Amino acid sequence: MEHFIVSARKYRPSRFEDVVGQRAITSTLENAIANDHLAQALLFTGPRGVGKTTCARILAKQINQDGNEREDEDFAFNIFELDAASNNSVDDIRNLIDQVRIPPQVGKYKVYIIDEVHMLSSAAFNAFLKTLEEPPKHAIFILATTEKHKIIPTILSRCQIFDFRRITVQDIKQHLALVAQSEGVEAEDDALHIIAQKADGALRDALSIFDRVVSFAGKNITRQAVTENLNVLDYTYYFSITDLLLENNIPQLLVSFNDILAKGFDGHHFIMGLASHFRDLLVCKSNETVDLLEVGEQVKNMYLEQSSQTSADFLIEAIELANECDLKYKSSRNPRLLVELCLLQLGSLTKKGEKKKTDPNSYVIPPSFFKGVASGQEPVSGNTGIREQVARTSVDDIPVSYETVEPQPATPVVKEKVIERPQILAERNARKVSALSLKSIQKKQQLKKELIANQPDEADLPVSEFTESEMLSAWKDYSRQVEKDGKYNLLSHLTMGTPKLEGSLIHLVFPNDTIKVEVERAKYELLGFLRDRLQNYEIDLSIEVNETETKRYVYTAREKFEKLREKNPLIDDLRKEFDLEI
Numbered sequence: 001m002e003h004f005i006v007s008a009r010k011y012r013p014s015r016f017e018d019v020v021g022q023r024a025i026t027s028t029l030e031n032a033i034a035n036d037h038l039a040q041a042l043l044f045t046g047p048r049g050v051g052k053t054t055c056a057r058i059l060a061k062q063i064n065q066d067g068n069e070r071e072d073e074d075f076a077f078n079i080f081e082l083d084a085a086s087n088n089s090v091d092d093i094r095n096l097i098d099q100v101r102i103p104p105q106v107g108k109y110k111v112y113i114i115d116e117v118h119m120l121s122s123a124a125f126n127a128f129l130k131t132l133e134e135p136p137k138h139a140i141f142i143l144a145t146t147e148k149h150k151i152i153p154t155i156l157s158r159c160q161i162f163d164f165r166r167i168t169v170q171d172i173k174q175h176l177a178l179v180a181q182s183e184g185v186e187a188e189d190d191a192l193h194i195i196a197q198k199a200d201g202a203l204r205d206a207l208s209i210f211d212r213v214v215s216f217a218g219k220n221i222t223r224q225a226v227t228e229n230l231n232v233l234d235y236t237y238y239f240s241i242t243d244l245l246l247e248n249n250i251p252q253l254l255v256s257f258n259d260i261l262a263k264g265f266d267g268h269h270f271i272m273g274l275a276s277h278f279r280d281l282l283v284c285k286s287n288e289t290v291d292l293l294e295v296g297e298q299v300k301n302m303y304l305e306q307s308s309q310t311s312a313d314f315l316i317e318a319i320e321l322a323n324e325c326d327l328k329y330k331s332s333r334n335p336r337l338l339v340e341l342c343l344l345q346l347g348s349l350t351k352k353g354e355k356k357k358t359d360p361n362s363y364v365i366p367p368s369f370f371k372g373v374a375s376g377q378e379p380v381s382g383n384t385g386i387r388e389q390v391a392r393t394s395v396d397d398i399p400v401s402y403e404t405v406e407p408q409p410a411t412p413v414v415k416e417k418v419i420e421r422p423q424i425l426a427e428r429n430a431r432k433v434s435a436l437s438l439k440s441i442q443k444k445q446q447l448k449k450e451l452i453a454n455q456p457d458e459a460d461l462p463v464s465e466f467t468e469s470e471m472l473s474a475w476k477d478y479s480r481q482v483e484k485d486g487k488y489n490l491l492s493h494l495t496m497g498t499p500k501l502e503g504s505l506i507h508l509v510f511p512n513d514t515i516k517v518e519v520e521r522a523k524y525e526l527l528g529f530l531r532d533r534l535q536n537y538e539i540d541l542s543i544e545v546n547e548t549e550t551k552r553y554v555y556t557a558r559e560k561f562e563k564l565r566e567k568n569p570l571i572d573d574l575r576k577e578f579d580l581e582i
Contacts, residue, residue: 007207011179016058019051020175020203021167028162029059038063039160041132041141043117045148046164049202055164056113056142063140064107078107085119093124097131100139109140117143118150125152132158166201169193169294175203176210180221185214187221189296194226197294233265235299238277242306245318250347254340267339268329275322281307282315314349321345464535468501474533475499478526493519504538506530509546516543557582 013019016026032038042059044052060079082096096112104110120128132141132155143159145151173189173196180187195213199206209230217225227234237260244253260270283289284307293300325342332338475494482491493515500507510516519526523541531537561582565572575582 007179007183007211008204011182011207013051013054014058014061016055016062019055019058021171022051022055022164025162025164026055029055033059033062038140040135040139041159042143043148043151043156043159043161044142044144044164045161046146047166047201048146049199049204049206050164050167051203052144052164053113053115056111056144059142060109060111060113060140063109063111066108078104078109079111079113081113081115083116084114085116088120088124090121090123090127093120093127097127100131100136103136103138109138111140111142113142113144115144116146117155118145118147122152125155129154129158167203168201169196172196172199172201172203172206176206179207179210183214185219185221188223190223190299191221191226193296193299194223194230194232198230198232231264233260233270233273235277235295235302238274239302239306241274242277242281242310245343245346246309246350248347248351250344253343253347257340257343261336267335268326271322271325271329271339271342275319275326278315278318278322281310282312282319285312285315317349318346461537462535463538466534466536470534471499471501471506471530474530477533478529481529482522487522490518490522504536504540506539506541508541508543510543511546513545516545519543 016030019026029038042056044056046052057079064078080099082092100110100112102110135141141159143151143155148156148161173192176192176195177187180192191213195206195209198209213221213226213229216229223234226232237256241253241256244256257267257270261267280293280295280303283292284303290300290304293303295303321342325338328338329335479491479494482494493510496515497509508519510519520543523543527539527541531539561571561575574580
């Protein structure tokens with residue numbers, strides 16, 4: 001059996017003209033050599049398999065050529081390759097520095113190619129700094145790495161950096177066609193395109209896949225052979241799935257997905273490919289974006305045909321659903337059900353009469369609600385939870401003016417019970433407007449004018465007498481409402497102490513200013529609740545800070561025990577009975 005050389009080595013470029021997909025970098029290096037303008041420290045960075053080491057070897061060979069060398073001269077004595085992954089210590093770098101001092105025996109330059117340079121330790125980097133900054137005239141360093149961010153900045157600042165980019169699918173396909181022609185292999189255009197896509201921008205990976213497919217299919221490479229060998233989902237699956245979605249054929253959709261799983265394909269890979277398929281259909285909608293479609297000419301026509309059968313709205317919603325399924329796949333306990341549910345939703349997008357899901361964060365408030373509020377009446381029946389919706393809706397979203405409300409038939413007004421008050425509503429709205437912009441300041445001024453204009457006559461407001469126990473009962477009801485809303489921080493502040501009543505003024509004392517600020521933020525809502533419940537609109541809050549109040553709260557185990565014993569003296573008997581320690 002003859003010795004086999006893999007294509008990645010056999011077809012490694014020996015000239016800059018043969019390097020694929022890096023024309024900008026190779027032209028720069030050629031001009032630098034021709035004009036004697038080459039830096040002594042170069043950094044080649046980029047993804048795997050894009051030609052970093054190849055360009056370093058070509059550069060090392062060309063700078064030593066003077067026209068008198070043999071045709072097969074490779075200047076092996078002048079090129080030193082060091083693998084930093086296995087030679088990453090300080091001693092390895094010191095040995096390298098010692099070698100740098102010796103001038104070359106043949107040629108002008110000694111070239112040191114350090115591959116995977118990001119693997120060097122910090123100490124090795126620091127030992128290398130001085131030599132890299134001021135190397136001998138005969139020494140040139142070429143550093144290669146796939147992870148530039150791991151190299152310390154002091155090394156980066158001493159190097160001329162060349163960023164290698166991923167090779168395009170088209171460039172890889174053209175190079176594979178040349179290799180196939182050289183090897184006497186007949187390959188379909190779609191087959192080479194799939195290999196190029198699978199390589200993900202790395203030409204070395206593409207050549208390795210090409211060798212594998214040739215070993216599997218022989219001298220005739222077809223699209224079916226490539227998809228079978230690489231275990232990739234053929235685009236024909238996605239075309240048939242999309243046709244079923246447009247036909248709303250949900251049963252056949254589930255059967256087709258089951259067939260895909262039975263052939264060993266992963267559900268996550270399927271849903272990602274389906275989202276990419278929708279994206280490709282969407283870019284075919286415009287002549288300006290159709291060039292973003294990286295497929296063969298035959299497949300491109302198939303995409304254009306199916307794209308004409310779909311609407312842009314359908315494709316955008318389909319991409320959103322497929323992408324959401326992709327994000328949730330890894331965290332799902334039942335990933336197959338998740339994909340099937342996504343297919344059910346996709347299959348229902350074009351069904352006639354299907355009601356689309358509304359946005360749960362959008363609230364539609366009927367004008368009758370504001371009419372009822374303006375006249376001091378209950379909102380019309382059937383609008384449950386409308387006050388909560390108003391509380392969660394900003395003023396900018398509901399530009400309502402009380403003066404422009406259309407007149408409604410007169411309804412009886414219950415004077416004994418005032419549900420809402422324009423002053424309180426305006427105060428709530430005023431607190432919701434930010435003062436971080438000119439528009440917000442103008443809005444606050446407008447609300448202030450509304451507050452003054454809508455101030456009702458004091459004679460119309462109920463001022464009923466109430467006891468301290470009734471006030472405490474209303475206070476507890478408000479605390480329960482706060483707890484139901486999930487505002488546990490405010491709940492702890494309101495239940496921290498007992499409010500004291502003095503006439504219609506409720507006194508609150510807190511141990512620090514932080515708690516006072518938190519309670520003042522909820523002051524207007526609290527006042528509105530108490531005034532409504534106790535039917536007295538002269539109620540007001542007095543919030544004070546007394547640092548001695550902290551003594552009322554217990555922290556140590558002994559203080560907690562003493563506090564419990566005050567409430568129940570039998571706890572002390574329990575401790576003595578079981579001889580417990582605190």
